[in-house]
Amino acid sequence: GAVVSQHPSWVICKSGTSVKIECRSLDFQATTMFWYRQFPKQSLMLMATSNEGSKATYEQGVEKDKFLINHASLTLSTLTVTSAHPEDSSFYICSAEAGTRRYEQYFGPGTRLTVT
């Protein structure tokens, strides 16, 4: 149980375009989902916390107009990177909290974004 999927697993896009990443909890309902970014050889960096039906809470320094998060249902959250630039190239990982399991987070497999 507690499986989280993420799509796409990797994407290459041109500078200035937008990219949407989907995160789904497959076998549980996730009232809260999280979006992280990880650069090579660095730790996870929390970007935002997403609650179903409400606006996401962004961490300090994360541009909410650039990284659009939509948590439309209890099993789906999306992250859209708008007007992507090469410095946005990173490993984006979502996680979902199974509410009955005391704050345990289950991670999706991640999306590797390369902006050319």
Added chain:
Amino acid sequence: QKEVEQNSGPLSVPEGAIASLNCTYSDRGSQSFFWYRQYSGKSPELIMSIYSNGDKEDGRFTAQLNKASQYVSLLIRDSQPSDSATYLCAVNGGSGGYQKVTFGIGTKLQVIP
């Protein structure tokens, strides 16, 4: 002061030995503690959760929590080369809000065959 501190390593142990990974945290009000394993290029995988003082065992893994010392550890018995990965300590709760999980930088473990 960092909220969750880990030695980045690498920690090298021979195959079959016990690997001991340590983590300290600063928020005394923290309630939930986790260990995640992350292989290179992959996302983290939850391997242990612990909520009360003492030891919790699951197969070759034992998590130890000492809230008075604000210390969490992970022991891996009979270490295998497949255990080579980065181990992230994560702490939830306390003054950061109950939903906020803070991750340490991770300790890289190398199991030498």
